[in-house]
Amino acid sequence: MRKSEVSRSAKEERAASCPSPRASRLAPRAYVLGIDLGGSSVKAVAVTPSGRALARFNEPFDPKRRMDFAETIRRLVRRVGAERGQPAQRIGLSAPGLAAKDGRSIAFMPGRLRGLVGLIWSEFLRTPSAIPVLNDAHAALLGEVWQGAARRCENVIMITLGTGVGGAAMVDGRLLQGRSGKAGHLGHTCLDLDGPPDVCHMPGSLEMAIGNCSIRERSAGRFETTHDLIAAHVAGDEEATRVWLKSVKALASAIGSFSNILDPEIAVIGGGIARAGAALFEPLVRSVREVEWKTNPSGIKIVPAELGEFAGAFGAAWNAIRIDPTSDSLKR
Amino acid sequence: MRKSEVSRSAKEERAASCPSPRASRLAPRAYVLGIDLGGSSVKAVAVTPSGRALARFNEPFDPKRRMDFAETIRRLVRRVGAERGQPAQRIGLSAPGLAAKDGRSIAFMPGRLRGLVGLIWSEFLRTPSAIPVLNDAHAALLGEVWQGAARRCENVIMITLGTGVGGAAMVDGRLLQGRSGKAGHLGHTCLDLDGPPDVCHMPGSLEMAIGNCSIRERSAGRFETTHDLIAAHVAGDEEATRVWLKSVKALASAIGSFSNILDPEIAVIGGGIARAGAALFEPLVRSVREVEWKTNPSGIKIVPAELGEFAGAFGAAWNAIRIDPTSDSLKR
Numbered sequence: 001m002r003k004s005e006v007s008r009s010a011k012e013e014r015a016a017s018c019p020s021p022r023a024s025r026l027a028p029r030a031y032v033l034g035i036d037l038g039g040s041s042v043k044a045v046a047v048t049p050s051g052r053a054l055a056r057f058n059e060p061f062d063p064k065r066r067m068d069f070a071e072t073i074r075r076l077v078r079r080v081g082a083e084r085g086q087p088a089q090r091i092g093l094s095a096p097g098l099a100a101k102d103g104r105s106i107a108f109m110p111g112r113l114r115g116l117v118g119l120i121w122s123e124f125l126r127t128p129s130a131i132p133v134l135n136d137a138h139a140a141l142l143g144e145v146w147q148g149a150a151r152r153c154e155n156v157i158m159i160t161l162g163t164g165v166g167g168a169a170m171v172d173g174r175l176l177q178g179r180s181g182k183a184g185h186l187g188h189t190c191l192d193l194d195g196p197p198d199v200c201h202m203p204g205s206l207e208m209a210i211g212n213c214s215i216r217e218r219s220a221g222r223f224e225t226t227h228d229l230i231a232a233h234v235a236g237d238e239e240a241t242r243v244w245l246k247s248v249k250a251l252a253s254a255i256g257s258f259s260n261i262l263d264p265e266i267a268v269i270g271g272g273i274a275r276a277g278a279a280l281f282e283p284l285v286r287s288v289r290e291v292e293w294k295t296n297p298s299g300i301k302i303v304p305a306e307l308g309e310f311a312g313a314f315g316a317a318w319n320a321i322r323i324d325p326t327s328d329s330l331k332r
Numbered sequence: 333m334r335k336s337e338v339s340r341s342a343k344e345e346r347a348a349s350c351p352s353p354r355a356s357r358l359a360p361r362a363y364v365l366g367i368d369l370g371g372s373s374v375k376a377v378a379v380t381p382s383g384r385a386l387a388r389f390n391e392p393f394d395p396k397r398r399m400d401f402a403e404t405i406r407r408l409v410r411r412v413g414a415e416r417g418q419p420a421q422r423i424g425l426s427a428p429g430l431a432a433k434d435g436r437s438i439a440f441m442p443g444r445l446r447g448l449v450g451l452i453w454s455e456f457l458r459t460p461s462a463i464p465v466l467n468d469a470h471a472a473l474l475g476e477v478w479q480g481a482a483r484r485c486e487n488v489i490m491i492t493l494g495t496g497v498g499g500a501a502m503v504d505g506r507l508l509q510g511r512s513g514k515a516g517h518l519g520h521t522c523l524d525l526d527g528p529p530d531v532c533h534m535p536g537s538l539e540m541a542i543g544n545c546s547i548r549e550r551s552a553g554r555f556e557t558t559h560d561l562i563a564a565h566v567a568g569d570e571e572a573t574r575v576w577l578k579s580v581k582a583l584a585s586a587i588g589s590f591s592n593i594l595d596p597e598i599a600v601i602g603g604g605i606a607r608a609g610a611a612l613f614e615p616l617v618r619s620v621r622e623v624e625w626k627t628n629p630s631g632i633k634i635v636p637a638e639l640g641e642f643a644g645a646f647g648a649a650w651n652a653i654r655i656d657p658t659s660d661s662l663k664r
Contacts, residue, residue: 098627108627155511169593171508171515172663178503178595179487180627188592188625190585191525200625202588253522256534260520261501261593263510293520293532295430295440295512331504 028085029054034317035073036139036310037095039063039112042072045313046080046088049321051147055080056310067115070124077125091131092320093121094139094312098181103132103323103330107181132323132330134316137184138175140305141168142315144268148306155264158305159186159255161226161273164199165207169262176262177331186258187211191250209250212273219243230276245283252287259292259300270305277304360417361386366649367405368471368642369427371395371444374404377645378412378420381653383479387412388642399447402456409457423463424652425453426471426644430513435464435655435662439513464655464662466648469516470507472637473500474647476600480638487596490637491518491587493558493605496531497539501594508594509663518590519543523582541582544605551575562608577615584619591624591632602637609636 031054036043044057057080061072073093081087095116097109106116121131134142141150141158150156154173160166167186169176176183187207188200195204196217208214212226222239223229232240255267274280285302292299307314323330363386368375376389389412393404405425413419427448429441438448453463466474473482473490482488486505492498499518501508508515519539520532527536528549540546544558554571555561564572587599606612617634624631639646655662 171503171510172506174504174506176503176594179597180595182592182625182627183503183595185592185625189521189589190623191522193523193582193585197623200592201623202592202625203585203623250525253525253535257521258593260514260517260532260534261499261590262508263512263515265511291522291529291533291535293514293517293534295514 030086030089031084032317032320033077033080033088033091034139034143034313034315034320035076035091035093036136036312036316037069037073037093037113037116038136038312039096042069042076043310043313044076044080045310045317046084047314047317049089051314051318053147053314054084056313058309063113069113070115070119073121074125087127090129090320090325091121091125091127092134092139092316092318092323093131094134094136094316094319096136099133099135099138099177099331100181101331102328103134104130105133106135129325130323130330132316132319132325134319135168135177135181135184136312137166137168138177139313139315139319140166140270140307140311141170141184141268142175142318143307143311143313144270144305144315145170146318147314148311149268149303150266153264153266155262156266156268157186157255157258157262157264158268158270159251160271160305161210161212161251161269162271163212165205165211166271169258169264171262171264174332186254189254189257191254206250206254209254210247210273218247226273227276230273230279234279244279248280248283249287252284253291255284255288255300255302256291256293263295264300266301266303268303268305270308270311274304362418362421363416364649364652365409365412365420365423366471366475366645366647366652367408367423367425368468368644368648369401369405369425369445369448370468370644371428374401374408375642375645376408376412377642377649378416379646379649381421383646383650385479385646386416388645390641395445401445402447402451405453406457419459422461422652422657423453423457423459424466424471424648424650424655425463426466426468426648426651428468431465431467431470431509431663432513433663434660435466436462437465438467461657462655462662464648464651464657466651467500467509467513467516468644469498469500470509471645471647471651472498472602472639472643473502473516473600474507474650475639475643475645476602476637476647477502478650479646480643481600481635482598485596485598487594488598488600489518489587489590489594489596490600490602491583492603492637493542493544493583493601494603495544497537497543498603501590501596503594503596506664518586521586521589523586538582538586541586542579542605550579558605559608562605562611566611576611580612580615581619584616585623587616587620587632587634588623588625595627596632598633598635600635600637602640602643606636 100107165187168184192204432439497519500516524536
């Protein structure tokens, strides 16, 4: 995928191919570039400051080639600037790992993407403005709040169900980052004191209860993926139903706990497993209602994520808009 | 206890009884009054804006007499003003229940202190400035951050071990309140999916694992109080040791979870059970080190609270200092 502008809506396509006479007389439209660095590809979105997506990009890189991730981002930024007739007004970036205290780099990311830790992106890309850097889960939550499932919400949790279980939280309108930037790692919450430890040493964590990483153990070796487990459950396999509903109940008790700790109005559920739709959301909502302490009649809203794999890019863009680039700290 | 000024330090006593010639020529010292409404008494502290305690008060009231809590506070405010030669510059209040969205009253407090819900304290006390109102656990955390065990910290959790397990959290320098004001209810976090539900419907919660409310169940009827359980443990009773260390391990896994969710640098442990000292803190720190995801070499600090029963009053005072009384919302 060399030319990788993707997923534009029909309306956006029309706008791109048939500029109105008035638009063609104007200067190129100012845009902000949100970049989300993944494990083997870079997602990016060029958006207006009000959140209208002008173009999306999905650029693969070779994770084994040292700094290929960074060179791919450098080429992408140049190409977007050339295509749009001007450089981005601002750039925001999200990446795996924990963001540095000053929000200019990733400070902690063991084992992957060598060269990422400590890389100051505004220096690497030689941009006139500072580039704020966010943890990828934090960015995905900001994206969903700005343009996705949690629009106009100020108290939000996001839980991403994949191989592991990721998370992020916003309370009273502020993204939680914490002392070292690890706040929001909701997947590493204990739900079983005697359970096996997860990758962060936490016994019987939410990640062990519903992450794809433990599907074999949970199903006594019967299933290789949660997708297969859910398919068997939907087809009426009683043992699959027992295993799946146990995992859903664990997620519900975790959401009930997060509700007491963080008091969100909405829980946004993303990641591959969330695509199960009603097979996840129906029993999940039912189970949450049993364990939550309701301080409003309807209880916490539980909804699927809307922005899919571009949530982090939207969040990185919004972060660049929200942050004062002349500030000492690019966190807020 | 009619005249109830208590607990002044020797230095404070000297200052009160022997005013220096210079001080006596000055106007009475400006002070802020922090008031903490409990279940059967009112604690209060008159402090300078920099946090120096000028006087402490502990005034009992009759919880069965309607509005006696409020009349007691009214008398106390008048008396402190008369004693100090001027009214308080500002007043802050903390109380059980959830604070209203605008921070002017308690919005939610079922079953106790009739008349508290919806009472606008600045109207009731006819003060010129608005009176910000906080949940009592939130206030205790602010107190410990201002003048107690968590001074100069921005990422803090506080856990209060008593009949129940209370809590509060500050992240990135901001007290978490959440959508309905219930953020920080750390005691109602699930640690055992199959455990009995607590008062908030949460199965196997931290409160059920270490709160005094479940001591009989946890000890198969042997102990009436956690104090007795710990005394037996210290005396070498093996069964008591097993029960106690199981509870401590549960608290440790909860702190490990809070560390991943909120990323605090310090956990302040208060409440009656925290007075156990080394019998609590030694095994607790050891167990936390086993389950925490360390992003700094030393891990989360775990310390006893310092302000005891006056933490809420200090926090209420600091809240009154931090808050702009002309703002629409008295929350920040």
